Amino acid sequence: MINEYKIMYIPPSGTTAYCQHTWVTHVDDTCVGHIHMQVEANETIKFLDAWVHEDHRRKGVFRSLWDSRWNYVQREYLGYNVYAWCKPASLPLLLEKGFEGGDTCTYVQKRVTAKGKIPFEQCFVSC
Numbered sequence: 562m563i564n565e566y567k568i569m570y571i572p573p574s575g576t577t578a579y580c581q582h583t584w585v586t587h588v589d590d591t592c593v594g595h596i597h598m599q600v601e602a603n604e605t606i607k608f609l610d611a612w613v614h615e616d617h618r619r620k621g622v623f624r625s626l627w628d629s630r631w632n633y634v635q636r637e638y639l640g641y642n643v644y645a646w647c648k649p650a651s652l653p654l655l656l657e658k659g660f661e662g663g664d665t666c667t668y669v670q671k672r673v674t675a676k677g678k679i680p681f682e683q684c685f686v687s688c
């Protein structure tokens with residue numbers, strides 16, 4: 562049927578160092594959202610990289626992807642510990658689903674420059 566959201570599951574390839582499972586929402590043969598999880602050591606699972614196309618946001622796409630992944634985890638990974646790093650838009654759903662909030666993490670950045678050089682040297686112009 563046209564314009565109906567459908568979810569496809571993509572299993573790990575087995576060819577990478579990490580073990581990643583993916584769920585993709587597609588409509589009219591185009592991907593409009595995806596979420597992932599990686600199975601780590603010590604019976605731990607990381608939820609990561611949720612994304613929904615801007616034209617399809619706030620329509621429950623993330624929620625239905627999330628529920629599909631959670632159903633899978635409950636079926637296949639009972640007893641594992643699940644964690645995620647959340648942004649403000651993804652945090653509310655995880656809290657609603659019973660996840661406990663940890664410390665807040667702040668993104669920082671810095672350009673790499675040659676040793677001893679000031680990144681943007683001041684140039685005094687005298688006329």
Ligand SMILES: CC(C)(COP(=O)(O)OP(=O)(O)OC[C@H]1O[C@@H](n2cnc3c(N)ncnc32)[C@H](O)[C@@H]1OP(=O)(O)O)[C@@H](O)C(=O)NCCC(=O)NCCS
Nearest residue numbers: 611612613618619620621622623624647648650651653654
């Ligand atoms: C975050 C994102 C995946 C949400 O997708 P979405 O399909 O619009 O989300 P849904 O409509 O399924 O919303 C599910 C719940 O998520 C929360 N939510 C979604 N968007 C939100 C926003 N902008 N601000 C706050 N909460 C939000 C709400 O709790 C919502 O439940 P409600 O509709 O009952 O209020 C989407 O906005 C996105 O791709 N953002 C850019 C990438 C990103 O930040 N990803 C998170 C990586 S950690």
